[in-house]
Amino acid sequence: xxxxxxxxxDWNRKDNNSFPKLSYNDIYKMILKRxxxxxxxxxxxxxxxFGFWTALSFSFKDFDGFERFNDTDxxxxxxxxxxxxxxVLFYFFFLFFKNYRTISVxxxxxxxxxxxxxxxxxxxxxxxxxxxxxxxxxxIVLFIEFKQDxxxxxxxxxATANGNAFMFYAKTxxxxxxxxxxxxxxxxxxxxxxxxxxxxxxDRNYHxxxxxxx
Amino acid sequence: MDKELEHSFIALLEEHQNIVHKVCRLYTxxxxxxxxxxxxxxxxxxxxxxxxxxxxxxxTWMYRVGLNTAITLYRKSKRSIKTQEFDAVQFKIKxxxxxDTEEQxxxxxxxxxxxxxxxxxxxxxxxxxxxxYKEISETLGISEVNARVKMNRVKTKLKTILxx
Numbered sequence: 001x002x003x004x005x006x007x008x009x010d011w012n013r014k015d016n017n018s019f020p021k022l023s024y025n026d027i028y029k030m031i032l033k034r035x036x037x038x039x040x041x042x043x044x045x046x047x048x049x050f051g052f053w054t055a056l057s058f059s060f061k062d063f064d065g066f067e068r069f070n071d072t073d074x075x076x077x078x079x080x081x082x083x084x085x086x087x088v089l090f091y092f093f094f095l096f097f098k099n100y101r102t103i104s105v106x107x108x109x110x111x112x113x114x115x116x117x118x119x120x121x122x123x124x125x126x127x128x129x130x131x132x133x134x135x136x137x138x139x140i141v142l143f144i145e146f147k148q149d150x151x152x153x154x155x156x157x158x159a160t161a162n163g164n165a166f167m168f169y170a171k172t173x174x175x176x177x178x179x180x181x182x183x184x185x186x187x188x189x190x191x192x193x194x195x196x197x198x199x200x201x202x203d204r205n206y207h208x209x210x211x212x213x214x
Numbered sequence: 215m216d217k218e219l220e221h222s223f224i225a226l227l228e229e230h231q232n233i234v235h236k237v238c239r240l241y242t243x244x245x246x247x248x249x250x251x252x253x254x255x256x257x258x259x260x261x262x263x264x265x266x267x268x269x270x271x272x273x274t275w276m277y278r279v280g281l282n283t284a285i286t287l288y289r290k291s292k293r294s295i296k297t298q299e300f301d302a303v304q305f306k307i308k309x310x311x312x313x314d315t316e317e318q319x320x321x322x323x324x325x326x327x328x329x330x331x332x333x334x335x336x337x338x339x340x341x342x343x344x345x346x347y348k349e350i351s352e353t354l355g356i357s358e359v360n361a362r363v364k365m366n367r368v369k370t371k372l373k374t375i376l377x378x
Binding site: 002003004006007008010011012019021022023024027028030031033034035036037038039104105106107108109110111112113116198201202204205208209212213 | 360
């Protein structure tokens with residue numbers, strides 16, 4: 001006899017389904033509780049990510065070091081970049097909520113998984129954008145500073161006079177490069193940890209479904 | 215209005231709760247994990263209930279939400295994985311000492327099903343619940359042909375687990 005047929009016979013036997021019967025009140029208590037599904041966690045973490053990057057751009061606004069930018073063209077660039085950053089933030093926010101709202105537990109398993117991954121993807125893109133944005137604006141501002149900041153130019157002239165111009169540039173580039181790499185590594189490690197744990201099962205099952213379509 | 219919705223939902227779930235229990239039985243292997251998954255499926259059902267239009271049967275709708283929760287939304291605790299491995303080993307040891315009675319065969323079968331992956335379990339579950347391939351393919355979101363092919367592979371896999 002086919003193994004599964006034997007199992008089916010047993011599966012549908014009445015006495016085999018003697019699960020503890022829950023009462024009306026048991027179920028009522030259950031619907032009052034909070035969900036702990038991965039969708040909820042992805043939603044919370046995503047909002048924190050959006051919040052983190054927005055707070056970061058706000059906190060830099062009042063940074064004292066920025067005052068010296070006011071004498072150079074960097075202040076126009078920074079203003080432009082800030083506006084651009086907000087437009088992109090709202091765009092991603094809009095996409096995120098649109099994706100989030102399409103997640104429905106009554107879709108097929110495959111569509112549900114795709115929609116969750118799409119929501120996650122949006123936030124991933126936003127984070128990637130921010131990292132590139134951070135690197136890009138650092139380079140641009142640094143470039144302008146070297147060209148226009150009187151204090152910095154004085155330092156460069158001094159270094160050149162001593163024959164240390166190369167060392168001065170190299171030191172600046174290495175320090176900035178190291179700082180950016182460190183920030184990047186910490187953030188990527190953090191994401192890898194959070195989402196690796198959260199999405200491990202979903203990823204595995206999604207690949208399993210995809211494999212069946214080949 | 216909300217109270218009415220609540221009442222109708224709870225009454226329906228109370229009546230059909232066996233479906234949820236059966237999903238939990240396949241996807242978990244201890245009492246705590248069973249209750250945990252049951253709780254999460256109940257919440258997901260309740261959250262989706264306002265959109266349930268009754269164009270499909272409540273039970274059919276429950277299969278979908280139940281399996282989606284087990285496969286996609288729910289995060290297993292580490293504890294339950296350990297128990298599963300433990301059970302499987304125990305069954306294997308026992309198998310060598312017992313006669314091949316039907317009861318023993320069933321025990322082995324259940325432990326074999328527990329060793330399948332989540333998607334394979336879903337196929338087996340829907341098969342055991344007498345769903346046709348059209349329903350299986352719609353629930354998982356794959357084509358009917360692929361559902362059929364995969365089902366045959368699962369049968370082979372079960373045979374291999376039982377007779378290594």
